[in-house]
Amino acid sequence: MIRQSDKGNLKKLGAYIKRLREAKNLSLRELSYACDIDNSKISKIEKGQINITFTTILQLAKALDISPSELLMTGFD
Amino acid sequence: MIRQSDKGNLKKLGAYIKRLREAKNLSLRELSYACDIDNSKISKIEKGQINITFTTILQLAKALDISPSELLMTGFD
DNA sequence: ATAATTGCGGCCTAAAAAGACCGCAGTTGA
DNA sequence: TCAACTGCGGTCTTTTTAGGCCGCAATTAT
DSSP states (O other): OOOHHHHHHHHHHHHHHHHHHHHTTOOHHHHHHHHTOOHHHHHHHHTTOSOOBHHHHHHHHHHTTSOHHHHTOSOOO | OOOHHHHHHHHHHHHHHHHHHHHTTOOHHHHHHHHTOOHHHHHHHHTTOSOOBHHHHHHHHHHTTSOHHHHTOSOOO
16 A cells, blocks of 8 residues: 555655765764654665654654655656 | 643644635635545644544645645644 | 674564544534 | 535554663773
């Protein structure tokens, strides 16, 4: 039941998160510490491998110093 | 482990979704049909009772004719 | 050289979302 | 009056996230 377009959107979101993290020169473990999410999970998020929840979005946004809204600015299908 | 602030944020998001739905004069069942999400689930979302995933956010945004980013414009904690 | 860091994937358990269906009380309208 | 609609909550199963820990190959210092 996992739609094909969803996979693409998850990848887009993940790629954007990765760009933001790298722009701040943070390692997975550093970001992990900042938002209290396991580094291996963040890795999976950046790869678009998991469909994160609303609250996880908020956690990441906060740690990345960006508004949740901004985090979803990337154009999705 | 459910944070207290998360509950509030979920309620804010739900309330906003409800406002948008009502602004478009859609019943739960009508919106349900438009985004392919069960009406009882939408009811729970609007009540802030469930922590929806990224893809569910995209589905709702599309059905409500709003960008995902816009859907998260409400100020969260 | 070698020690530390990094990204990443695997594995596990518990909790929760997804998805679907049912039924009811209250409202709305014919 | 009564039929249809509406919001909403409950229940059940399947799938997935959350959350945590471990270890490795590759890169990056020291």
